[in-house]
Amino acid sequence: MEVNEALLTRLTQANGIAGNEKAIREIFKDETKDVAEEFVIDGLGSIYGKHTGNPDGPRVLMAGHMDEVGFMVSQITDKGFIKFVPIGGWWTQVVLAQQVTITTSEGKTFHGVTGSKPPHVLNAEARKKPVEMDDIFIDLGAASKDEVLSWGIKPGDMITPYIETRRLNDSPFLLGKAWDNRIGVAVAIELLKNAAESGHETVLYSGATVQEEVGLRGAKTSAHLIKPDLAIALDTGIPGDTPGMTAKESDNALGKGPQIMIFDRSMISHKGLREFVIEVAESENIPHQFAFTPGGGTDAGSFHQALDGIPSLAITIPVRYLHTHTSIIHEDDFINTVKLVTAILKRLNHESLQTILANN
Structure with missing residues (x-):
């Protein structure tokens, strides 16, 4: 997979705090208009591109969030x-x-x-x-x-x-504002394209929420609207690969793969879904890491409490210097996150859903 730098630049340089996500929503629509069957938008402005692989398959929600700090x-x-x-x-x-x-x-x-x-x-x-x-x-x-x-x-x-998105010195590291969480939106875009190209056995809603940074608000309204059988938040996480960080604070690193969130302030990940995702990553030889973030949360924190309880998990991309003007990602983590969520989608069907539910 080649990294679409033009897309990442377009997403990160767009401006959109909580309650002001229109510019990012329009980019999402423009990038996915050829593959989405329809766009589903809730009352706060969260947006999803729907793609049906099997109309009788499980309803799957995967979402980044559009707002930046x-x-x-x-x-x-x-x-x-x-x-x-x-x-x-x-x-x-x-x-x-x-x-x-x-x-x-x-x-x-x-x-x-x-x-x-x-x-x-x-x-x-x-x-x-x-x-x-x-x-x-x-x-x-x-x-x-x-x-x-x-x-x-x-x-x-x-x-x-204000900052210009750029590659750092011809390295795999990309500098920009708003990686939290435009990189999750980019994953959702690529997932929707892959779903349309390769097929799947679900009713997929891939998109992005609003107002995550001020209380996981769009996740609540999205879950109520879509009523998914399971949900995965596509977000960003904390690495521990800079000076002064300890393994207790984080033993993750940029370039080592997406983080499977085990525990954070907003939730304990659904055990059955977590084991399913780990098995997919291991069998597909996709690099991955495990994350514990007691000081942060993701939209999965709202997804899992919605309706009667939605099996939920967060898959995150490690980002240095979160919530600053100058955050950094590693392009391999983006690539491997897209690979992981695409592989997860391909393996989801009624049978695997029942296994996930039974293993909680």
Whole structure:
């Protein structure tokens, strides 16, 4: 499989925080319009391409999430600076001195940079402490509040990190914003194409949810709408291959394959589904890793609690520097994740579903 870098660039450079995922939804539709039988969209905006291999087969939901972490305009000061609220989880140390994009409700974009009071004027004790989010602002180069308002910027407008997606020094490592979770959306796109090409024994809904970063919200509405027999969240996870990380925190690494999530803050993975996925990975010789993330969660956390309880699991791609402007993936992990979910789909049928359910 060749990596479609144009698709990954298109997805990561699109701007879309929770509640503002339209641009990514349109990319998904454009990329899959030739293979999806229809698009199923819930009331919040989560989207799925449906493909039927066997109309009497199990209903299978596989989904990334479209939203990225970002900010929202909350106030414009008299001197034209922007105050904001975080949308999704941010660590203040990675917010300072970064470039951002503000997108108005009309779709106009404005470039800015985050700033704060300089350390030169702080006392020694204050310099030891992280800057509070409330003390960070955005500088657009505006002279006044009236000037900012004349541009059409107002409270509620979306703010996203700004960075150009690129391959790092001719390596297999890809740098960009929003790998969490546009890489999961890319997996869902490739899965739908593979399903149409090679066939399967399910009714597949492959797509992406909204508002994962603010409480797994789109997963709730999607599960209610689709009513799948099983669900797999396609998301991102924590590697432990950078300086200072310990094996206890994570023994995973970029380039070593997709992570099969065993346990996280939002769920314990369904045992029968987990064993099924592991068996598929082993029999197909697909590199894979096991992940435990007590400090994070995925849409599977909402999928598994929906309706009468949906057997669910998260398959994640390790990403360095999650929830920052500058995250990194390894292209082999993307390739092997697509291989894994495609192999899983090929083996799913009524018989394998019953085995999964019986082994919980």
